[in-house]
Amino acid sequence: MKVAFCGKGGVGKSTVAALLCGALWRKGYKVLAIDADPSPHLGRLLGFADEARLKPLAEMRDLLAQRAEKAGPYYTLNPRIEDLPEKFTLTKDGLKLMVLGAIREAGGGCACPEQTVLRRLLSYLLLQSQEAVVVDMEAGVEHFGRGTVVPMDAILVVTQPYRGSLETAKQILKLARELNMERVLVIGNALRSPEDADFVAQTLGVKPVVSFPEDPEILKAEREGRSLLEISSPSQEIAGRLVEVLEKLA
Numbered sequence: 001m002k003v004a005f006c007g008k009g010g011v012g013k014s015t016v017a018a019l020l021c022g023a024l025w026r027k028g029y030k031v032l033a034i035d036a037d038p039s040p041h042l043g044r045l046l047g048f049a050d051e052a053r054l055k056p057l058a059e060m061r062d063l064l065a066q067r068a069e070k071a072g073p074y075y076t077l078n079p080r081i082e083d084l085p086e087k088f089t090l091t092k093d094g095l096k097l098m099v100l101g102a103i104r105e106a107g108g109g110c111a112c113p114e115q116t117v118l119r120r121l122l123s124y125l126l127l128q129s130q131e132a133v134v135v136d137m138e139a140g141v142e143h144f145g146r147g148t149v150v151p152m153d154a155i156l157v158v159t160q161p162y163r164g165s166l167e168t169a170k171q172i173l174k175l176a177r178e179l180n181m182e183r184v185l186v187i188g189n190a191l192r193s194p195e196d197a198d199f200v201a202q203t204l205g206v207k208p209v210v211s212f213p214e215d216p217e218i219l220k221a222e223r224e225g226r227s228l229l230e231i232s233s234p235s236q237e238i239a240g241r242l243v244e245v246l247e248k249l250a
């Protein structure tokens with residue numbers, strides 16, 4: 001399965017992405033976590049001590065430009081990317097991490113080399129049944145314009161029970177519909193009460209597939225700089241349920 005996390009900044013995309021990676025990994029999946037946030041920290045949440053050593057792929061401009069060679073005025077749509085996952089990946093206990101870094105913004109329909117390579121890379125990562133790619137997207141909605149999310153099996157929209165993040169979630173749901181993406185699931189995060197859950201469902205007109213509570217263990221782990229794979233809390237079980245939801249889609 002290939003899934004991407006979207007939503008407003010600070011809603012918990014990286015947190016829930018890390019919890020999902022952990023749940024998949026415990027179930028025996030081979031997991032490739034891709035951090036596409038311009039200020040990456042998914043590696044820290046997954047306990048990669050040497051994350052800083054990993055050069056973000058998007059910073060390798062020369063390499064990307066070389067791969068996305070120009071054919072006339074356009075970049076080729078099929079750049080060679082087969083060896084990139086090996087070169088730009090850290091591995092720990094069977095869990096893999098790739099850091100994309102800041103993807104350059106493109107103007108109307110332009111296919112600049114970074115995007116061409118990255119989109120192709122996401123399409124290329126064709127998976128066996130027990131393999132998963134989990135992408136932690138940049139906050140906001142820009143990547144929908146770029147079509148980077150199109151090769152995904154499911155888009156997971158994380159929202160908290162407040163208007164700002166729900167507005168972003170709504171926008172994402174609308175853009176996804178326009179791109180004819182059907183598998184767009186809402187995840188509630190940091191809920192404090194059943195009223196919070198109702199507020200999310202009512203505002204979006206969609207019921208979240210799972211919701212995570214506001215979790216003191218998550219807060220504690222983040223403050224102590226500990227991996228979220230180690231925490232013991234109900235959030236782990238909820239992440240396990242999210243795996244089941246995603247397996248049913250496949």
Ligand SMILES: Nc1ncnc2c1ncn2[C@@H]1O[C@H](COP(=O)(O)OP(=O)(O)O)[C@@H](O)[C@H]1O
Pocket residue numbers: 007008009010011012013014015016139189190191212213214215216218219222
């Ligand atoms: N369910 C939760 N309970 C408690 N704290 C949370 C929860 N989800 C996220 N956080 C905290 O909120 C902050 C933002 O989360 P993060 O995953 O970095 O958001 P994003 O990736 O969407 O910007 C982090 O400090 C994180 O520890």
Ligand SMILES: [Mg+2]
Pocket residue numbers: 013014015037136
């Ligand atoms: Mg993040």
